[in-house]
Amino acid sequence: MSTHAAVAPIDHHNDPTTSTGIPNKKLLMWLFLASDCMFFGCLISTHLIYRLHPPPDNPIAKNVFSIELTSFSTFILLMSSLMMALAVNAIQKGNLKSMRWSLLTTIFFGCIFLGCQVYEFRNFVYEKHMTISNSILGSTFFTLTGTHGLHVLIGVIWLTGMLIYSFTGRLSERNAIDVESMGLYWHFVDIVWIVIFTAVYLLEYL
């Protein structure tokens, strides 16, 4: 992009080089998220359909899940969204130092969530004897939450890459859109988790 706009304060909500004023990267991310909604929609539907038609040997979800642990990791993931929002705000004000701390906390919270998920998976397989192949609940549960976990993992790698990149001296307020679109992705992954937490876990305790 041309440099002639660098002198004036940067307007982060209006990009004069596009027809709509929406930055291209933000638009692309929103469109990708629309597509990703359909991916998760299909997986969640699969889980819910099989929940309505359980075979006789299906494990009882309530006996397998540990709602306390999952509630904790859900809370942590939601807090990471707060930190992500602070990081975007910081870079839009050109405050690199603040952005780094917020990013680091986001990564830390993301890792706690992943750690909880690894613990949960091991617990289900070795203690509760629900594997991906021995029941339909195991198949849909591990595939759905595993796909979500993969999204979180990609997000953590992306965040870490951005954090390292911020030390090269090439990240500035002008690149705020890169952090912002990463933030959109991260918030989306959190929102999807709220749906999964409701549809997969909470539904069993109604």
Next chain:
Amino acid sequence: MDALVKPHFLTKEETTHAKPVERWHPTAKTGLMSWLTTVDHKRIGFLYGITALIFLVVGGLEALMIRIQLAVPNNTFLSSQQYNEMFTMHATTMIFLVVMPLGAAFFNFIMPLQIGARDVAFPRLNAFSFWTFVVGAIIINLGWFLKDGAPDAGWFGYAPLTTKLYSPSHAIDMWVMGLQLLGVASIAAALNFIATIINLRAPGMTMMRLPVFTWMTLVTSFLIILSFPAITIALVEIMMDRLFNTNFFEVSHGGMPILWQHLFWVFGHPEVYILILPAMGIISEILPTFARKPLFGYPIVVFSGASIGFLGFGVWSHHMFTTGLGTIATAAFSLMTMAIAVPTGVKIFNWIGTLWGGHLTMRTPMMFALGFVWMFMLGGFSGVMHSAAPADFQQHGSYFVVAHFHYVLIGGSLFALLSGVHYWFPLIFGRMANEFWGKVSFWVIFVGFNVTFFPMHFLGLNGMPRRTFTYDGNMGWNDGNMICTVGAFVLGIGLAIYMGVMLQAYYRGPRVTKDPWDARTLEWSLPTPPPEYNYRVIPTVHARDGWWYEKHHSAEIAAEKAEHAKSEDAHGGIHMPFQSIWPFCASCGILIGAIGVSVIDADPGPGLIGKKLAITLLGGLVMVVSIFLWALEGSEGYHLHLEPEEGADNPKSASASHH
């Protein structure tokens, strides 16, 4: 560091000095490297087109072998296994490797030109889409060269036929993997096209001034990003079943194969519109040009296209009437299917309205376009017949259905795409195709097509089932099948003539410089072939048929252009993206990983890094590293400063400067 924290106070000079970015960028303009590293939407469009035409030959040969086998009863030209492979690969090839990429070729080449843009919004992502498409095509076709054989479970891949129990060989693994990759490629490309159409329109190009082809690109792209996830998840589930013994379609553990059908057709029906809407867009460009009238009822045509796309998500179960959905669901899907015929019919009447009272010029593209309107209408009629569930119960799984979808896919999509190739050929290559032989190819294709597929209506109503490799001589199907096979060869000869005309035009066709059809939309304002940067000056659009307006207000437009050229040059000249090798490398990584997943035998024990896991991880590593290098490379580019004289479109007079 301090200065970076407060960039408000940076001056222009300081920003440029603070970033001594001198990276290596590929610069080849000719030769193999130039094609592997290209980010030019026109070159990528050309690559899509060539690949699609090569696969048209492959899929056509598969079709001819099917027809030879069925020419006479109890034929032994193909074994039942070979026949299964043929019809599976014929359908998969024609849908995913011919019609979709040929559409994508036009999206790439024509759409940015029609909206007055210099490239798509994300040029390197566009290159990645193409290379990933090639990887998917390779994976799907790999089986022909391996002992596992080609995929043989039909293009619909119904579970549990595709589960390990019934299809133990890697052929299905390759089909599953290949289709997922084609999905990734299509979604990435579609995201790019939507961003381009929404954000890169030239000044004055409002949404209701977009050429209809661009509108249909937009609608099709939305269909792609919203429907491909459904098949991708279905494929992921079958892949999990095959690789990790999950139970999605495993009946003994409570899996329900009907789920596959729902997920597949939630994708499969929008896919039908993904194939036909670009065709409708092309026709809506060609008819006005050769009728020498603006498109009749432009807003209605656009809204019809959008509502077809919208309704297309609500009709998938009409592929599943015979599975026993229940009365309410059957009635609902039946009504929705009839409803979708309304906007389609509206479009046909608008095309007729465009022709009405026009000065029709019967050039080759116009012949194909008129052929499209007629033949697509016939396919539409049999489609409405299917929407009535009781009738569909009789027609389901018979040759009547085969006749129907070949009328909409060949008589519809392919006729329009062939028409588009003829229409835009002078723009793309700067040469004209031979008019006489072009018309000969049209008539041979037209006759061959009808002789092949019209008898199939009767064969189907007489009870001949689809997907059976042979039949007995006493069923009364002998004559019909023989006629179909003769027709198929005529159609094959017609397509061969068509390809010959194109090759002859490419090498020997008379040269044209600009706007040979006296057309209406902006892409024809460019010299043929268009220069790398497309527009010397980004055009300002004053009317719906932008180029038509320019032609009739030349003095006003020339003054406006000169002024814009000055201001654009003052702002740094024409911005061009750097070429990049990383999208190609990322796709190579995907190829290695996909071979690991779908071709290599499973490793002996868990916890052991065997050949399969090693190759898959290697591919993943290559992909991730390439994507990182791609991201670090940044989206910078260079600027071109062209000589200001009129007609100085020769790139040799351009001077390039890095920034």
